[in-house]
Amino acid sequence: MNLIRRVFARLERSNKKMLINSSGSTPGAKMEKIRSGQSYLYQKNGMESEVFEITFYKKVSGALLNQALMETIKRYPYINTKLVELDGDFYIIQNEMALTAKRTRELARLGHISCGYHLVDVTYFEKSVYISWHHALCDGKGIKPFVETLIYYYCKLKYRSRAGADGIRLADSPLLPGETTEPNLSSYSFDERKEPVNVSRDAYAIPENVIEEHETDYRYDVQVPAADFMRVCKENRATPAILTSLLVSEGIARLYPDFDKPINANVAVDIRDALDLPNTFKNCVRSMPLPFPREFLSLSLAERAERQRALLNAQRDRDNLRRAANASLGMFDKLDALPDYQSKQGMMGFFNGMLLNTYFISYLGKMVVNENARYIDTVGFYNSGAAGLGVNILSCGDKFCFNFKQSFESDQYVKAFLAGLDRLGVSYRASDAIPFLTPNDAIIKRK
Numbered sequence: 001m002n003l004i005r006r007v008f009a010r011l012e013r014s015n016k017k018m019l020i021n022s023s024g025s026t027p028g029a030k031m032e033k034i035r036s037g038q039s040y041l042y043q044k045n046g047m048e049s050e051v052f053e054i055t056f057y058k059k060v061s062g063a064l065l066n067q068a069l070m071e072t073i074k075r076y077p078y079i080n081t082k083l084v085e086l087d088g089d090f091y092i093i094q095n096e097m098a099l100t101a102k103r104t105r106e107l108a109r110l111g112h113i114s115c116g117y118h119l120v121d122v123t124y125f126e127k128s129v130y131i132s133w134h135h136a137l138c139d140g141k142g143i144k145p146f147v148e149t150l151i152y153y154y155c156k157l158k159y160r161s162r163a164g165a166d167g168i169r170l171a172d173s174p175l176l177p178g179e180t181t182e183p184n185l186s187s188y189s190f191d192e193r194k195e196p197v198n199v200s201r202d203a204y205a206i207p208e209n210v211i212e213e214h215e216t217d218y219r220y221d222v223q224v225p226a227a228d229f230m231r232v233c234k235e236n237r238a239t240p241a242i243l244t245s246l247l248v249s250e251g252i253a254r255l256y257p258d259f260d261k262p263i264n265a266n267v268a269v270d271i272r273d274a275l276d277l278p279n280t281f282k283n284c285v286r287s288m289p290l291p292f293p294r295e296f297l298s299l300s301l302a303e304r305a306e307r308q309r310a311l312l313n314a315q316r317d318r319d320n321l322r323r324a325a326n327a328s329l330g331m332f333d334k335l336d337a338l339p340d341y342q343s344k345q346g347m348m349g350f351f352n353g354m355l356l357n358t359y360f361i362s363y364l365g366k367m368v369v370n371e372n373a374r375y376i377d378t379v380g381f382y383n384s385g386a387a388g389l390g391v392n393i394l395s396c397g398d399k400f401c402f403n404f405k406q407s408f409e410s411d412q413y414v415k416a417f418l419a420g421l422d423r424l425g426v427s428y429r430a431s432d433a434i435p436f437l438t439p440n441d442a443i444i445k446r447k
Contacts (some may be wrong), residue, residue: 013086016084016085016086017086019084019091019093020084020086020093023094024091024092025077026077026180032091032182033089033091034091034092035184035332036283036284037137037138038090038335039348040134040136041090041136041443041444042341042345042347044349046440046443047134047441048383048384048439049109049121049132049133049134049383049439050132050143050381050382051130051131051133052130052133052144052379052381053129053130053382054129054131054151054376054378055127055128055377056127057127057375057377058375059126060125060126061158062101062103064154064157064158065101065124068153068154068157069100069122069150070098071153072146072150072171074172075149076169078092079099080095080098081093081094082095082111085341088341088342088345090136095116097116101122101123102122102123103124107132107439110133110134110441110442111441111444112441112442120133120146122150127377129154131146132438134443136283136443138283139283140268140285141285142280142281142283142284144365145281148167148169148369149169151367151369151372152165152168152369155375158375163370164370165370168370176279177279178278180280180281181280183272183277183282183284184328184329187329188322188325190320191319194317196320196323197315199288199289199291200262200289200291201264201266201289201357202357203262203264203289203357204260204262204263204357205357205358206256206357206389208387208406208407208408209357209358209359209387209388209389214408215437216435217384217385217435217436218407218433218434218435219404219406219434219436220403220406220411220414220430220431220433220434221401222401222417222428222430223378223402223428224400224402224426225427226395226399228425228426228427229243236302237302237305237309238301240395241361241363241393242308244363245265245267245308246301246305248265248359248391249263249290249358250292250296251413251415251417251420252292254419255412255413259294261357262291263291263358264357264358265292265361266289266290266359267362268285268362268363269285269315270285271286271321271325272284274316275322286324287360288315290308335348341444355388358388358389359388359389359390359391360388360390361391361393362381362390362391362393364392365394366394366395367379367397369396373396373398374397376396378399378401379396379401380401380403381403382436384405384436384437385440388406389405389413390405391403391405392405404417411432
């Protein structure tokens with residue numbers, strides 16, 4: 001029996017090597033190891049899916065959505081892929097199974113046989129389309145163009161839309177320079193004379209920001225007229241992310257007037273331009289803290305925005321970002337030196353218990369849907385499994401869409417945010433609590 005197992009193991013290993021050496025994210029690619037998304041592949045129970053949700057005003061047609069998906073996937077060969085694990089490393093290869101959209105309320109376990117081992121899955125139900133994706137493959141900026149192309153072709157088929165395609169990647173358009181380039185292959189040059197910009201992450205912890213097992217996450221969806229929100233931004237020289245952070249942080253300060261440390265908004269920042277990789281679809285984001293110290297309580301909104309804008313710009317300095325990218329590269333190199341999955345998972349185990357106070361913000365910018373915005377009610381993106389509070393933001397058509405995603409049900413933080421909008425004279429539409437769950441992946445068998 002042991003002999004049979006050894007023979008089977010050798011054959012399986014040989015097959016994996018053949019697949020890795022003959023395929024990649026695009027035709028002609030091979031030996032394409034996941035680097036920038038490695039940290040998402042060693043979670044104890046697997047990584048929860050990230051989900052884009054697009055809700056239309058009319059019921060979704062599955063037949064037309066699948067036609068649109070077939071057209072869209074022509075432009076994005078790296079979406080129709082799966083992973084192969086060898087010695088604890090993961091490689092992208094082409095998936096021989098076609099990506100199809102299914103009518104179901106249930107989100108797929110990415111990497112599972114039920115969704116053809118895909119790292120991206122498309123489902124729909126009633127008026128909503130859900131694009132699930134694995135963070136090891138790409139980040140929100142990486143999947144967003146795929147979603148925009150899918151919306152374009154779906155609206156063209158469903159509504160006979162003649163919307164313009166400006167800013168949208170069509171099926172017959174070539175890949176952009178560096179679109180599939182891995183950001184973490186080699187080190188980056190930077191001005192070593194510059195002092196690194198370090199902002200303390202020692203921040204106030206809301207009571208709910210704790211690691212604990214929970215079966216259900218909750219979210220609150222808020223829509224705000226873009227004209228009203230941008231008016232306030234312009235009056236106070238704030239970006240949408242900075243204005244959001246100031247409103248949420250002030251709301252927390254009002255809820256906990258005795259806060260004894262700065263309230264930190266940990267903002268996800270795209271660093272592609274700093275690495276000279278503006279088009280890569282792979283993970284290229286860093287988290288940057290924006291503190292709300294007690295002294296902010298005596299400042300005007302414009303003064304708060306000015307300070308946060310200056311601090312964020314300092315952290316986004318090109319040399320500062322390239323220095324930080326090199327530090328991450330060192331971690332990946334250490335990971336590569338380990339011999340198998342178990343030892344790599346052991347090294348990355350700190351991610352399972354990692355907490356950043358006080359909360360997170362991720363702003364993906366404006367969805368490029370052009371005139372097709374008239375058919376879309378709301379858009380959003382979210383995932384379960386994270387501790388505490390996070391705020392995801394997208395702009396689509398004439399509205400900003402906010403997803404407050406939480407590991408707890410309480411509505412006090414979203415209500416504090418809405419109270420801030422009230423003080424600014426900004427109207428909104430807000431949902432009640434929405435229980436949700438995005439499932440863990442099935443890329444590798446776990447005990």
